[in-house]
Amino acid sequence: MSESEMRAVKKEITSGFSESAVHYEKYADLQKQMADRLIASLEPWTAIIPEGPIIELGCGTGFVTEGLLELYPDRKIECVDIAPGMIDYCQQKFADNDNVTFQVKDAEELIPDQPEYALTISGFTPHWFQNPAITLKKWLEATKPGGLLLTSFPGSESFPQWREYCQQLGIPYTGNILPDVEEMVIKMSLGPAQVDYYEDTIYQSFESARNFFEYLKKIGAGTQTEGRGLTKREMNLLINEWDASSTGDTVKVSWHGVFLAVKRDYD
Numbered sequence: 001m002s003e004s005e006m007r008a009v010k011k012e013i014t015s016g017f018s019e020s021a022v023h024y025e026k027y028a029d030l031q032k033q034m035a036d037r038l039i040a041s042l043e044p045w046t047a048i049i050p051e052g053p054i055i056e057l058g059c060g061t062g063f064v065t066e067g068l069l070e071l072y073p074d075r076k077i078e079c080v081d082i083a084p085g086m087i088d089y090c091q092q093k094f095a096d097n098d099n100v101t102f103q104v105k106d107a108e109e110l111i112p113d114q115p116e117y118a119l120t121i122s123g124f125t126p127h128w129f130q131n132p133a134i135t136l137k138k139w140l141e142a143t144k145p146g147g148l149l150l151t152s153f154p155g156s157e158s159f160p161q162w163r164e165y166c167q168q169l170g171i172p173y174t175g176n177i178l179p180d181v182e183e184m185v186i187k188m189s190l191g192p193a194q195v196d197y198y199e200d201t202i203y204q205s206f207e208s209a210r211n212f213f214e215y216l217k218k219i220g221a222g223t224q225t226e227g228r229g230l231t232k233r234e235m236n237l238l239i240n241e242w243d244a245s246s247t248g249d250t251v252k253v254s255w256h257g258v259f260l261a262v263k264r265d266y267d
């Protein structure tokens with residue numbers, strides 16, 4: 001992909017999320033569940049991380065931020081998001097919290113080259129980065145020795161049903177390429193760090209596959225980052241096939257949920 005194509009994709013990701021803050025807050029149930037689990041995985045570490053600020057990459061409407069503020073009511077928390085609409089939403093939602101700041105920023109740019117943060121956290125965001133493993137590796141370097149980088153994202157084994165029906169119909173699979181856990185773990189393990197991860201499958205049910213695609217759009221997550229989109233006819237074929245092959249009244253969508261915890265060791 002050329003530089004200008006990448007910029008165009010990023011712009012689309014930004015406006016998709018920016019315009020969807022209200023819907024995201026209301027309908028992003030799976031993302032909320034993943035945020036709660038990410039915060040639960042942080043609890044045992046709460047008192048262990050070194051002194052210093054916390055940075056959250058891709059705060060969205062603040063599902064993770066909320067948990068951070070409960071665990072760290074007095075610590076400086078810097079939240080960034082590429083989407084101005086998300087930042088506006090959080091600024092209003094957390095207006096009473098003095099220890100948190102919000103900034104419109106691309107988390108793939110201007111990453112500090114010195115260890116500054118006690119905790120770097122990013123819930124369900126790295127799969128929107130152009131280079132998830134490289135970007136997170138740089139953020140690990142911006143994390144203090146003894147500190148922690150904690151993240152969650154949908155992994156490369158998400159959406160097996162969607163893939164299967166596309167293959168059966170001979171149409172392209174238009175889901176985005178999602179991070180490969182093994183590659184991520186290998187990259188993060190290079191250097192002074194201990195990597196731990198957990199993966200499982202999370203199911204969503206919809207009345208029709210059409211509702212799944214509409215849900216992605218509604219929460220701002222509908223941007224296709226590569227390749228051509230399906231024609232209307234292909235989309236209808238896919239939806240009909242997926243619906244017809246489903247047992248019971250609902251269509252099942254399987255997400256590959258990944259949680260990654262990287263403890264930055266002393267050099």
Ligand SMILES: C[S@@+](CC[C@H](N)C(=O)[O-])C[C@H]1O[C@@H](n2cnc3c(N)ncnc32)[C@H](O)[C@@H]1O
Pocket residue numbers: 013014017018028031032035057058059060061062063064080081082083086105106107108122123124125128129221
């Ligand atoms: C699926 S939402 C997750 C939001 C929140 N962390 C949560 O758990 O609900 C992904 C968020 O990442 C943001 N995002 C995408 N690419 C980004 C980038 N390069 N830098 C910063 N934020 C980004 C989007 O604007 C969106 O708010």
